[in-house]
Amino acid sequence: xxxxxxxxxxxxxxxxxxxxxxxxxxxxxxxxxxxxxxxxxxxxxxxxxxxxxxxxxxxxxxxxxxxxxxxxxxxxxxxxxxxxxxxxxxxxxxxxxxxxxxxxxxxxxxxxxxxxxxxxxxxxxxxxxxxxxxxxxxxxxxxxxxxxxxxxxxxxxxxxxxxxxxxxxxxxxxxxxxxxxxxxxxxxxxxxxxxxxxxxxxxxxxxxxxxxxxxxxxxxxxxxxxxxxxxxxxxxxxxxxxxxxxxxxxxxxxxxxxxxxxxxxxxxxxxxxxxxxx
Numbered sequence: 001x002x003x004x005x006x007x008x009x010x011x012x013x014x015x016x017x018x019x020x021x022x023x024x025x026x027x028x029x030x031x032x033x034x035x036x037x038x039x040x041x042x043x044x045x046x047x048x049x050x051x052x053x054x055x056x057x058x059x060x061x062x063x064x065x066x067x068x069x070x071x072x073x074x075x076x077x078x079x080x081x082x083x084x085x086x087x088x089x090x091x092x093x094x095x096x097x098x099x100x101x102x103x104x105x106x107x108x109x110x111x112x113x114x115x116x117x118x119x120x121x122x123x124x125x126x127x128x129x130x131x132x133x134x135x136x137x138x139x140x141x142x143x144x145x146x147x148x149x150x151x152x153x154x155x156x157x158x159x160x161x162x163x164x165x166x167x168x169x170x171x172x173x174x175x176x177x178x179x180x181x182x183x184x185x186x187x188x189x190x191x192x193x194x195x196x197x198x199x200x201x202x203x204x205x206x207x208x209x210x211x212x213x214x215x216x217x218x219x220x221x222x223x224x225x226x227x228x229x230x231x232x233x234x235x236x237x238x239x240x241x242x243x244x245x246x247x248x249x250x251x252x253x254x255x256x257x258x259x260x261x262x263x264x265x266x267x268x269x270x271x272x273x274x275x276x277x278x
Contacts, residue, residue: 001042005032007057008039013050013200014193015043022058027066028111033089040092047262050200050208053192054119055103064110064133090143093118094216095272097209097263099199103192104128105185109167113178114141117148120212122178123192125185128170130178136165151219153177204243204259206266210234217274230273237268 001008007018017039019026026032043049056062093100102116104124109131116122132149134141141162150158157176161168170182183191199208214234218227238244243261250257270276 001038003035003039005029006035006039008042010043010046010049012193012197013048014053014196015039015046015049015051016053016055016189017043019054019056019062022056022060024066024068025060025063025107026056026058026112027063027068028115029066036089037092040096043098044096045264047205047264049098050203050205051099051101051196053101053103053189053196054116055189055192056105058106059127060106060112061102061104061108061128062112062115063107064112089115090118090145090148094144095213095274097212098205099196099208099212101192101196103188104130104179105188107131107167109133110137111142114143114145114148117143117145117152121180121195123181123183123188123195124170124173124179125188126170126182127185128173128179128182129167130161130169130173131165131167132162133165133167135163202256204247204257204261205263206238206241206243206261209263209267210271213272213274233270234268237270241266 003020005019005021007016007020009016009018017036019028019032021027021029021032040052043052096118099121100119102119102122104116104122106125106127107129108116108124109129110133113130113132132141132145146162149162152158153161153176161176170179173179174182181191214227214230221227241261243259243266246257246259
């Protein structure tokens with residue numbers, strides 16, 4: 001698979017996507033967005049891929065959208081509000097069936113940080129710098145960050161960062177709940193791979209796909225009974241399945257499990273439940 005603005009590599013059941021415009025601090029372009037879509041599609045359809053890591057080349061993760069062309073022309077007054085091409089990455093990830101880990105190696109500003117909000121685990125190096133800078137650019141938040149960010153860090157912290165538009169460091173990101181770990185730069189990818197490989201080797205991909213979607217989609221349900229109904233349906237679907245039996249046997253035999261299910265073929269009939277009736 002040939003890309004120009006990202007790198008894509010698969011090893012030990014983990015796909016690594018690297019934003020690769022280091023001379024431009026990996027600033028996002030339309031081409032990069034298109035290539036990210038292709039890479040996530042490849043990871044989703046490859047049953048050998050159990051988890052995905054996203055990182056940046058050079059000294060930045062992503063310095064936001066590439067503004068070298070200057071101010072953009074305004075949309076027509078009657079244009080629909082769906083023209084935010086950057087949001088498509090978070091929307092793509094919102095329905096993605098596999099865990100995604102952001103390994104943030106440097107500056108993550110604007111799109112660079114907002115695009116990680118639909119990822120599941122964010123870790124950063126001590127060089128990590130973050131900024132929801134929209135108020136200082138006179139524009140609106142992007143990538144559905146107004147939905148994701150308060151659900152991750154709470155409304156007060158989300159408003160504080162978005163109101164100020166300031167750039168802040170790794171320690172503040174950790175204290176505010178935006179990232180779960182801060183590590184030395186030389187340890188970042190190793191730590192990301194440790195997390196990804198634990199998922200890839202010890203868990204059932206069918207269970208993981210259900211867990212990922214039930215937690216994300218559960219953020220919008222109005223009553224816990226909806227979650228209970230889904231969990232009960234998944235329990236019925238997996239009871240007696242190959243992975244269900246393997247999970248019990250591996251526990252009883254005190255050995256690592258060897259799960260063989262495939263997201264492409266072994267999800268229950270009600271998955272994806274949030275799209276039923278569309």
